[in-house]
Amino acid sequence: MATTQTEPGEMPPLTPAVFHVLLALADSERHGYAIMQEVAESTGGRIKMGPGTLYGTIKRLLEARMIEESDERPDPELDDERRRYYRLTALGQRAVRAEALRYAEMAEVARRKRLIGKPARAAQAGGVL
Amino acid sequence: MSQGRTEPESKAVVLSGTLFQRLLAAYPKVHRLEYGQPMAQLFRDQCRDAWRGGRGWGLTWLWLRVLPDLVKTSVLEHISTLKERETMLERIITLMTPRSAPLVVFRAVFVPVFLLVAGTSTVVTFIMAESYASTARVLVRQQAGEVTRTPGDQASVSTWDPYFLRTQFELIQSETILGKVINGLDLNQAWGRRYANGSPLKPSETLALLKGRIDLRPVRGTDLIEIRVFSDQPAEAAQLANAIADSYRDYRSHIVPVMIVDKAVPGLRPVRPNKYLNIALGVVGGALLALAAGAAMACIAAWLRRRSRGIGTPPTTGAAPPPDFPKADSPPSKSMLDKVTGIL
Numbered sequence: 001m002a003t004t005q006t007e008p009g010e011m012p013p014l015t016p017a018v019f020h021v022l023l024a025l026a027d028s029e030r031h032g033y034a035i036m037q038e039v040a041e042s043t044g045g046r047i048k049m050g051p052g053t054l055y056g057t058i059k060r061l062l063e064a065r066m067i068e069e070s071d072e073r074p075d076p077e078l079d080d081e082r083r084r085y086y087r088l089t090a091l092g093q094r095a096v097r098a099e100a101l102r103y104a105e106m107a108e109v110a111r112r113k114r115l116i117g118k119p120a121r122a123a124q125a126g127g128v129l
Numbered sequence: 130m131s132q133g134r135t136e137p138e139s140k141a142v143v144l145s146g147t148l149f150q151r152l153l154a155a156y157p158k159v160h161r162l163e164y165g166q167p168m169a170q171l172f173r174d175q176c177r178d179a180w181r182g183g184r185g186w187g188l189t190w191l192w193l194r195v196l197p198d199l200v201k202t203s204v205l206e207h208i209s210t211l212k213e214r215e216t217m218l219e220r221i222i223t224l225m226t227p228r229s230a231p232l233v234v235f236r237a238v239f240v241p242v243f244l245l246v247a248g249t250s251t252v253v254t255f256i257m258a259e260s261y262a263s264t265a266r267v268l269v270r271q272q273a274g275e276v277t278r279t280p281g282d283q284a285s286v287s288t289w290d291p292y293f294l295r296t297q298f299e300l301i302q303s304e305t306i307l308g309k310v311i312n313g314l315d316l317n318q319a320w321g322r323r324y325a326n327g328s329p330l331k332p333s334e335t336l337a338l339l340k341g342r343i344d345l346r347p348v349r350g351t352d353l354i355e356i357r358v359f360s361d362q363p364a365e366a367a368q369l370a371n372a373i374a375d376s377y378r379d380y381r382s383h384i385v386p387v388m389i390v391d392k393a394v395p396g397l398r399p400v401r402p403n404k405y406l407n408i409a410l411g412v413v414g415g416a417l418l419a420l421a422a423g424a425a426m427a428c429i430a431a432w433l434r435r436r437s438r439g440i441g442t443p444p445t446t447g448a449a450p451p452p453d454f455p456k457a458d459s460p461p462s463k464s465m466l467d468k469v470t471g472i473l
Contacts (some may be wrong), residue, residue: 055168082166
């Protein structure tokens, strides 16, 4: 996920709701319900976005051109035509990368101060986030 | 995912979807037109999931989660819309219809506040545990010469004792009377199984619980006392009321005979909560609160409108966008980024 092309200082910090929505769209296009499910799944059910919060966030992300509506349907036969799909724009990708790096840097600081341990997977791979 | 589902939708899900669609009126018209349909669709999907997960309770919890979200985000969208309108006034020309603004704000505040208060009171009313009441009536006569004496009281033995009934009420609630009831019905064990995970309650705990369920009243103009007992089980309420009446009669029988005029019978309908009263109070309280909140917000909107009139330039027809209005292919401005960024 993290690349050397994006510096955390390049983009301003994002709100948690915005970051979660961008993260949900990082690997594929999704409609609103799928975004909500992805956020709930990735946070272990701790964050369940209501329709108001989700579409308020989507509206602001569209206005900021971090996401855009997609006309394509991953599987048109199975899907409802009325559903709107969203995908990240280049700006959105930069923003979510910068935010992820910012989180990683903060986690690294916390790790150095022994507030948290190494994540299991990273420890097995012998690397950091 | 909800696609491809063939099972019929329950009435509760359909009703919830319809109600949510109505509640979308709380959002600004522009937001509603653009996102109302997908929001309603998302909520229907959530309703189906909630219904499959927990039936009525699942839907109730979903509503309790979604209603505050709806109120919060609708207010935020209105504030956002108002800000945009003001920006438009300051930057280019006013495109809003100033006359309708306070009314729109009033409606936008009134509807969610009213629905939140009335809806919450209704939901809480139906969630509350039901309680049944049963009443036994006993005839208590004062024996000649039976006078309650208080320090310094010079009452004659032949006069009527004004403290008689109050004394009887205290007597009925005393450990002497209720202790027999507790032992007779083995309430320490029975209530221990129900309220203390099986371990028996202490007599003092049982006594306190029992006292909390008793309501004693005189029947006006008579020598009758009503012994009313509440319980979540109708049969238990009647059993307790009769046991207390029996215990009291046995205690008083050596002074003067006490007659149990009416035996308690199990109630057919719960007396608590009073659903109609609670819902009515929620509706009236919600309307008053919503009226006050709506009026306050409408006043603020009117003040903002007057202020913005002073700032804006007179509208012109066919006005071109301002020089700093973003073009479609230009990078986002700082103000656009500000909408999605913030302090963590």
